[in-house]
């Protein structure tokens with residue numbers, strides 16, 4: 001069951017006064033309606049590949065692929081998948097490191113009409129197995145070196161595995177020409193789930209393309225422009241970093257994780273020129289700024305820095321423009337469930353409004369934005385409420401997970417027949433038609449941009465034999481220094497190192513707390529709940 005099957009329990013006009021509808025449905029607040037072109041991503045890319053086959057589509061270290069190279073390799077992989085019986089809407093796991101073959105594999109899945117499911121080869125095999133099982137995945141593309149984890153994860157199921165590089169020698173065949181419908185699912189990204197299991201958000205081709213065009217618009221991407229690909233495969237951000245430049249004849253430059261972790265290398269890369277657009281998380285901008293403030297550098301052809309994933313503090317914006325008044329900052333806000341970003345604040349200077357957290361800006365094309373109360377009614381201008389989106393951006397829901405889909409997805413009461421996603425974020429409208437972000441309703445957090453449900457970590461901790469109670473909090477104020485800290489109760493014999501190993505066997509490394517502390521009992525609030533505020537205070541004292 002997916003969101004589109006759900007019934008709205010109220011109808012459009014019943015909840016709206018004329019004034020509200022004029023306000024909320026006004027063109028200033030919703031994104032402009034812009035029809036999508038008749039062609040979807042694959043056709044638009046293939047048209048570029050035909051027109052300018054020698055243009056550079058993608059680079060990684062010293063390797064450069066032209067549009068022809070990329071198209072050709074993707075065609076080989078796509079045909080290999082089709083030869084193995086892939087049909088429309090079959091899910092294909094792509095278990096690869098971030099490299100050019102990964103890009104070819106992702107493109108191949110779209111070309112073959114499959115649903116792209118990116119999987120990080122360094123994830124624990126059990127987690128990979130859960131993702132494949134949950135999404136009924138029977139096809140995978142991998143590469144030598146990443147294949148072992150895939151074999152382990154598919155040991156007990158039927159999965160047809162294609163090694164990308166092995167297909168390149170096959171007889172050359174052209175575009176597979178599989179017709180794709182706008183409402184066809186394009187991809188699934190798994191995010192952490194509070195009930196203990198990751199959930200797979202599924203989005204459609206039309207939503208994906210709509211988002212790619214937003215990036216093209218607001219970063220003014222054009223032929224020859226280069227975007228760096230820095231985000232992890234398991235982030236939807238990685239998708240636009242790869243694909244948006246390919247819509248307009250630009251290129252993507254895949255930056256190895258090592259070269260990012262060493263921020264001076266990343267700065268060198270920008271300073272060397274040839275990169276126009278980057279997207280990073282606030283924690284990374286903070287690290288970059290610390291370096292650049294000590295050693296100010298010219299940043300080559302850099303034109304636009306998009307910051308995303310977490311609240312963008314005014315202090316970072318001030319620091320940026322103090323150094324680089326000519327390079328725009330874009331605060332990009334959205335969620336995996338709505339095909340990535342739905343709002344942008346495009347800044348060319350420090351905003352006039354003195355908010356500690358800068359606004360997330362305006363709704364993007366074809367995006368309807370609401371701020372709702374608990375009964376899903378519109379709140380008055382300026383009042384806090386939950387941010388919700390409807391329109392082509394809203395994905396299908398969580399794959400094979402009707403319960404959690406029902407909790408977050410419903411239909412838009414103001415536009416019958418349109419899916420609506422409630423983000424779990426609080427916000428309020430500012431008079432100029434932008435939104436101030438006010439934090440989360442639940443325990444979803446971000447650590448260095450990675451989306452984490454605290455409940456998933458706590459659930460896992462409670463499965464460790466001996467652990468009686470567990471609670472996880474975030475310690476640290478700055479984006480750079482934030483850490484997860486776990487508290488537990490249980491016998492003395494239970495050692496933090498054992499807990500760490502136990503979690504690391506099931507969770508990605510970014511979900512494993514940095515510290516574990518045993519307590520005799522967890523502190524409680526007056527009404528008997530775990531007192532997390534107290535634990536946050538305690539975390540700071542160790």
Ligand code: ADP
Pocket residue numbers: 191235236237307308309310311312331332333334335336337339340341360423424425437440446450451
């Ligand atoms: P993305 O689509 O960017 O990958 P995720 O699905 O990982 O996003 O996380 C979505 C959540 O991240 C949002 O619901 C919000 O809580 C937070 N978030 C994302 N961007 C911003 C931003 N610019 N400012 C504040 N919070 C943000």
